[in-house]
Amino acid sequence: MKGMIAYAGMMLRLQFRSRLAVFYGFLFPLIFLVAFRILYRWEIGHGADHLGELLVVAILGGTCFGLPVTMVSERERGVWRRYRLLPTPIWALVGGTMGVRFILLVGAGLLQLLLAVAVRMPAPAHPADLTLAFAIVSFTFCGFGLIVAMLTSSVQAAQALGQCIFLPMLALGGIAVRITSLPDWTQTLAAFTPGRYAVVAVSAGVTGAGLGAVRYDLAVLLFMGMAASVSAAGMFRWDVHTGHERRSRLGWLAVTLVACLIVGFSTLRRDAAASQRQQAERANQENAVLASAPAPQPVPAPGKAPPPEEKMYAVEKAASWDVLTPANLLELPRTLPPDSGVVTPIASNLDEIDDDTQAKGKAIYGKLATWAPGKVSDPLQRVANLVYVPAVVDVMQLAPLESYLPALVEQYLWESSKTPDLVRQLGWIATHPLPGEFVSAEDMTALGVEVTTNRVNEIESRLHIYAAKYMFRLLDDPDSGAIPKK
Amino acid sequence: MSAKVSIRDLRKSYGGVEAVRGVSFEIQDGEIFGMLGPNGAGKTSTLECVIGLREPDDGAIEVCGIDARKNPTEVKQRIGAALQTTSLQDKITGREALELFGSFYRQRVPSADLLKRFSLEEKADAPFDTLSGGQKQRLALALAFVNNPELVFLDEPTTGLDPQSRRELHGEIARMKGDGHTVLLTTHYIEEAEQLCDRIAIVDHGRIIATGAPKDLIAASKLTQLVSFETDRPVAAAALQKIPGASEPTVDGVHGRFRTRDISRALPELIKLLEAQPVQLVGLVVGKITLEDVFIELTGSKLRE
Numbered sequence: 001m002k003g004m005i006a007y008a009g010m011m012l013r014l015q016f017r018s019r020l021a022v023f024y025g026f027l028f029p030l031i032f033l034v035a036f037r038i039l040y041r042w043e044i045g046h047g048a049d050h051l052g053e054l055l056v057v058a059i060l061g062g063t064c065f066g067l068p069v070t071m072v073s074e075r076e077r078g079v080w081r082r083y084r085l086l087p088t089p090i091w092a093l094v095g096g097t098m099g100v101r102f103i104l105l106v107g108a109g110l111l112q113l114l115l116a117v118a119v120r121m122p123a124p125a126h127p128a129d130l131t132l133a134f135a136i137v138s139f140t141f142c143g144f145g146l147i148v149a150m151l152t153s154s155v156q157a158a159q160a161l162g163q164c165i166f167l168p169m170l171a172l173g174g175i176a177v178r179i180t181s182l183p184d185w186t187q188t189l190a191a192f193t194p195g196r197y198a199v200v201a202v203s204a205g206v207t208g209a210g211l212g213a214v215r216y217d218l219a220v221l222l223f224m225g226m227a228a229s230v231s232a233a234g235m236f237r238w239d240v241h242t243g244h245e246r247r248s249r250l251g252w253l254a255v256t257l258v259a260c261l262i263v264g265f266s267t268l269r270r271d272a273a274a275s276q277r278q279q280a281e282r283a284n285q286e287n288a289v290l291a292s293a294p295a296p297q298p299v300p301a302p303g304k305a306p307p308p309e310e311k312m313y314a315v316e317k318a319a320s321w322d323v324l325t326p327a328n329l330l331e332l333p334r335t336l337p338p339d340s341g342v343v344t345p346i347a348s349n350l351d352e353i354d355d356d357t358q359a360k361g362k363a364i365y366g367k368l369a370t371w372a373p374g375k376v377s378d379p380l381q382r383v384a385n386l387v388y389v390p391a392v393v394d395v396m397q398l399a400p401l402e403s404y405l406p407a408l409v410e411q412y413l414w415e416s417s418k419t420p421d422l423v424r425q426l427g428w429i430a431t432h433p434l435p436g437e438f439v440s441a442e443d444m445t446a447l448g449v450e451v452t453t454n455r456v457n458e459i460e461s462r463l464h465i466y467a468a469k470y471m472f473r474l475l476d477d478p479d480s481g482a483i484p485k486k
Numbered sequence: 487m488s489a490k491v492s493i494r495d496l497r498k499s500y501g502g503v504e505a506v507r508g509v510s511f512e513i514q515d516g517e518i519f520g521m522l523g524p525n526g527a528g529k530t531s532t533l534e535c536v537i538g539l540r541e542p543d544d545g546a547i548e549v550c551g552i553d554a555r556k557n558p559t560e561v562k563q564r565i566g567a568a569l570q571t572t573s574l575q576d577k578i579t580g581r582e583a584l585e586l587f588g589s590f591y592r593q594r595v596p597s598a599d600l601l602k603r604f605s606l607e608e609k610a611d612a613p614f615d616t617l618s619g620g621q622k623q624r625l626a627l628a629l630a631f632v633n634n635p636e637l638v639f640l641d642e643p644t645t646g647l648d649p650q651s652r653r654e655l656h657g658e659i660a661r662m663k664g665d666g667h668t669v670l671l672t673t674h675y676i677e678e679a680e681q682l683c684d685r686i687a688i689v690d691h692g693r694i695i696a697t698g699a700p701k702d703l704i705a706a707s708k709l710t711q712l713v714s715f716e717t718d719r720p721v722a723a724a725a726l727q728k729i730p731g732a733s734e735p736t737v738d739g740v741h742g743r744f745r746t747r748d749i750s751r752a753l754p755e756l757i758k759l760l761e762a763q764p765v766q767l768v769g770l771v772v773g774k775i776t777l778e779d780v781f782i783e784l785t786g787s788k789l790r791e
Contacts, residue, residue, distance in 0.1 A: 003590035010578065010586050017577035017613075078573040082629070084539060085569075086590045087562035238539075 003088055008096040015104060024066050025104050026111055029058035033112060051116055052203030053175050056137060056195065058108045060169060063141035064162045067101050068148035072158040080238050090236065098142055105138050130205025137198040140221045143228025147256060150235035151249065169195035192264030194224050220263050227259030321380055321428035326483045329427040329475060336469055344394055344465045345403035357400050364447050365408040371447060373439050383425045384463070386413060387470070388439045389447065391462035396453050410470050423474045423482040430468035434460060488551065490515045490637055490668045491536065496545035498531050505531040507692035518659070518669040520683030522676065528692040529672040530570065530641055537567045537639050550636055563592060566630035567639040572622065576615040580606050580625050584632055591633035600628040604658070620651035627658060638662060640671045644678060656682060676778045690785045700777055707780045710745040712773035713752065718766040729755045
């Protein structure tokens with residue numbers, strides 16, 4: 001034990017005598033901190049959201065580069081042969097090396113956190129959970145780093161193999177790019193790599209709900225870490241010229257590969273089940289909401305009196321939109337789905353929308369001025385065409401764009417229309433069958449939205465609801481001009 | 487008295503190559519035992535199996551009365567070893583290395599004593615990568631003594647050193663015996679083996695060809711010694727054939743030579759012969775059989791450098 005402690009202490013001191021080790025261990029992860037800030041136009045809230053990824057990058061760099069390069073370099077030069085003559089078992093020396101690596105990782109992580117807090121980022125929400133998550137993620141990636149050290153015989157090979165793990169996990173594992181922003185096939189691949197679970201686990205301690213909400217991810221990480229440790233132990237060799245036969249090494253490596261496959265398929269199955277549950281819940285919610293939403297009433301045929309027992313609003317009785325008054329509109333019932341719900345959502349705080357979604361929404365917004373359906377001569381048709389856009393995005397459930405885009409379209413309508421006319425047009429559209437033809441899929445493609453649904457009735461229903469919401473928001477804003485001032 | 491080291495039928499192969507083929511020998515307490523042979527003979531493989539760096543394929547190894555294959559950790563507590571090349575982390579100093587290695591043993595020698603003994607005091611706090619070859623080798627020896635071992639293993643300790651450093655290390659190795667340590671030394675330098683070792687095992691192609699003290703190996707050799715002489719007047723070559731045991735006699739004017747296995751009998755006969763001529767003996771040189779001669783005789787080849 002005394003020797004192990006002395007060994008760990010010595011190895012820790014030696015790390016700080018190497019400029020390269022200090023750079024790669026502590027300064028290199030900070031490069032990612034700066035890069036993330038530039039990439040995501042750092043703001044306090046956004047920064048906290050990405051701290052999980054940054055900490056995982058620090059761990060990944062230290063374990064997939066620093067650890068194997070150090071071990072392979074020492075083995076290549078014969079350092080381990082001399083240490084093997086000591087009266088101490090292998091596991092003691094390797095354990096000491098792992099312990100030192102963990103201390104270095106904690107140091108790098110603390111440096112990142114301190115720097116983040118220094119630039120006025122909020123401190124981690126669950127420090128104890130973060131510590132445990134950090135330790136588990138470190139254990140997992142140390143296992144993978146050990147595999148790299150056992151598979152390679154030179155520093156160059158260790159660096160190359162480390163890159164093969166580091167870069168794909170960075171790009172496809174949800175570390176450099178949010179996993180929800182990745183195409184479906186990469187999200188599927190990410191399920192088989194530890195990167196995805198590492199980000200979830202660490203983020204839970206930084207800004208999330210704590211480790212209680214990510215038990216599955218922690219279990220997966222521990223499972224993968226143990227498999228990697230078993231593989232590395234089976235392939236362990238003291239010097240370059242001895243070692244296991246290639247077939248034997250592949251056999252040990254298969255332990256980790258099989259573990260990753262088990263995890264991947266388990267996660268995909270779990271995700272599919274969760275998605276089905278979500279869709280079912282959403283459908284139930286939508287049905288409940290739509291049942292209480294105002295149904296558009298058809299304009300009664302001229303000369304035909306409405307059934308005496310049904311109340312008809314003035315809006316419904318009007319011959320055209322331009323005879324409507326604010327008073328007519330104000331008498332309509334306000335039984336609409338909440339803006340924060342899943343049906344016809346409208347984002348309230350646009351600053352909280354992530355940069356990626358903002359970019360997409362603003363791109364669509366920028367095309368509205370030249371969009372053909374938005375320039376038709378019939379003003380009623382024009383407004384209906386424009387309100388169609390958020391309606392179809394809502395039906396396709398393109399989260400989080402489905403809450404952001406309605407706010408943008410509303411803003412465009414305000415800016416491009418005369419408010420007194422707009423509010424009446426919206427009231428007409430909310431309570432009458434749609435004028436003209438639906439916007440075509442090609443027209444939507446011109447905006448950058450690929451229509452993948454043919455649920456026409458739902459789209460129409462959402463269109464009516466959005467029109468009603470826009471109308472009431474205009475009526476409720478005393479500065480909108482919807483209600484003339486006396 | 488039981489041997490300090492007992493090796494029986496040791497075997498080790500690397501893939502299809504049998505590096506050690508049934509090697510057996512013993513080392514007595516307090517002796518310097520050398521394994522002499524060319525590169526690739528199996529010396530290092532044998533030594534590495536004994537000290538626990540490699541797992542032998544077969545054979546029994548007993549060190550200080552302990553089964554080394556069953557209790558390698560206990561054996562390592564009692565032995566020290568300096569490998570052919572000792573490498574440490576670049577930035578570790580000699581003092582730190584001695585302290586660190588010493589912390590693993592039950593018994594340890596103070597690092598200051600080792601630094602003084604191996605003339606490393608001036609470089610005690612210099613990083614390992616700044617040491618010269620000789621200094622690194624002295625540090626390797628110091629590390630081998632960090633636990634005051636009963637038994638020391640030295641694998642070609644002077645390879646790559648300049649003559650000055652080699653002489654210094656020879657002195658240090660000789661001192662080890664004086665201090666009561668038992669040493670197993672592998673080398674491919676014949677003069678080193680002859681100078682330092684009490685007994686030598688000649689190793690070639692994975693086998694021990696002969697074992698014994700250098701002088702005994704020479705004495706047991708079937709090689710002949712060359713006798714060269716000079717007289718004041720020519721001697722007939724035929725006369726030399728009368729000397730019992732003489733072979734290949736040649737005469738060139740006043741210079742003559744012949745070979746004999748029995749020098750103590752041949753020389754008096756030569757003197758008698760010359761007196762009978764009568765011819766005056768002006769000069770006499772008797773050639774010495776060297777260990778290299780013995781090596782070539784036993785292995786059929788020169789010691790490859």
